[in-house]
Amino acid sequence: MKLKTKIILILSGVFFLFGSAYYSIEHFIIFPSFLRLERYEALENLQRSIHAIDREIAHIDSLCHDWAAWDDTYDFVESLSGYYIESNLAFTTFDDNEINMLYILDNNGTVVWGRIYDLETGGQIQLKDFPGDALPRSHPVICRDIASSDLSDVTLKGIIKTEKGPLLVASRPILRSGNAGPIHGNLIMARFLDEEMVAGLANQTRVDFKILPQGSEPAGLHDMTPAQDMACSIETVDDYLLHIYAAYPGISGDPAFLIRTTIPRTIVQQGFATMRFAFLSMLAAMVLVLVVVIFLLQRTILKPITRLTDYTQSIGRTGNFSQRLGIHPSDEIGILATEFDRLVETIDHQTSEVLLINERLKEDISRRIEIETALQKANQELHDLATIDGLTQIPNRRRFDEYLALEWKRMTREKKPLSLIICDVDFFKHYNDRYGHLNGDDCLRMIAQVIGRHAKRSYDFAARYGGEEFAIVLPCTDEKGAMSLAESIRKDVQHLRIPHDTSSVAEHVTLSLGLSTLIPGQQLNPDTLIALADKALYEAKETGRNRTVVKRQTPS
DSSP states (O other), rough: OOOOHHHHHHHHHHHHHHHHHHHHHIIIHHHHHHHHHHHHHHHHHHHHHHHHHHHHHHHOOOHHHHHBBHHHHHHHHHHHHHHHHHHSSSHHHHHHTTSSSSEEOTTOOOOEEEEEBOTTTTTBOOHHHHHHHBOOOOOSSSSOTTSSSHHHHEEEEEEEEETTTTEEEEEOOBBBBTTTTSSEEEEEEEEEOOOOHHHHHHHHHHHHHEEEEESSSOOOOOOEEETTTEEEEEEEEESEHHHHHHEETTTTSSSEEEEEEEEHHHHHEEEEHHEEEEHHHHHHHHHHHHHHHHHIIIIIIHHHHHHHHHHHHHHHHHTTOOOOOOOOTEEEHHHHHHHHHHHHHHHHHHHHHHHHHHHHHHHHHHHHHHHHHHHHHHHHHHHHHHHBOOOOOOOOOOOOOHHHHHHHHHHHHOOOOOOEEEEEETTTHHHHHHOOOOHHHHHHHHHHHHHHHHOOOOTTTEEEEEEEEEEEEETTOOOOHHHHHHHHHHHHHHHHHOOOOSSSSSSSSOOEEEEEEEEOTTTHHHHHHHHHHHHHHHHHHTTTSSSSEEOOOOOO
């Protein structure tokens, strides 16, 4: 096979590999990023739909509070004043405030006054969950166990499933104006989440969403990231539409209904079109480059080499070394032609010596590689022993001190915030006494895994600070971001549901967390950050545990 053919094949192979690599990058890296953007947009739309319903519930709760904390309502429970009914409880009140139900109960649960209206027809409605005479103390909208609470904050609100559809409901204790007690009963307000209301919310949020009965989602959907602690599922309808489903919790904790949002797949469609155009453009450019390179190689290399090949073959056939190529000696190929005869003379003598030297070099290189490999392995093992905690397999206190010092200097140069979270397992000594040290070790490992999952940026750092304490260093993170991450860790540890019946905080293992954020400077040092986080952790323990407390630097 001629050299020209080989070069063409090699260049074609290189361009083919480059095109394959480019296509793989588009298919496995770039295109999935568009899919992630699409999923993010879907979740954003779902969140907006959920928040719209939450706002409606909050609106009803605010209206319910205004009526419940009112002297006239408080007195009406006993007086049953006809004037109050005539002035405040006419159908126009329901219509103006867009509520379907208003119930006033005394402390025994007896319905002092109650109506449920259809706002379109003005007719009354009967619901089996809301009888007209009395509601039991176990009813989910009756406020209970509120002796130690601030009365202005006492509320029950959410969704209740009824035979007429989902009901947005809020319940408040009846108080004097100014939220003064004692409690004189309960006031309940509610509104049906009907198609008209959903259409209005969809128009407000600019999100196409529907309310569906629980269990009506298509089979075979795959789980996605939780949104507001609700499992979501996604359905690819076709190349142009996407459905995302989530269960909205009722007031008792059970799913009340499904929310289905629909989004057009414009991101993926645009991404696919862009990648296709880029790939075709790249192919066209590669073909052009291939033609130009082959032309240049033919003029500058292949033609002179062909002449040199003919020359050497002629010598081999005739044995006449008096022939000359006539190639300019300043050219590398010309120099090669000039030195070729001399090289042939000496090559046989030098070959034996070169082979011997190569063998020795190979042996020396092999021994050196073996020694360097052993040294690297030993150094890595020593480093791991010195900086990795043997129980949790995350960095230890020594490595924490080194990393905090390095990041402190870096943040000092960059003038960016540095946050530190120190967390402690609540009543861990009681846990070890109750469940044994082996279970205690397992508990610490599971908590370390949760913390490690949240410290996911390349420069986030989690370590075992000592005993049952852990620390997380968060460079380039302000107080708000650190607080969000700390609360996520605390909640995820709760979700592990590790039994802890000797804890006075909860029936399972919980964390107390202390947080501090500083912008490092010449007048501060890492000990200041540690001291603030430690004080915050102490305050979290003193104020009830299972919480995150922030400690800020007091201005000097």
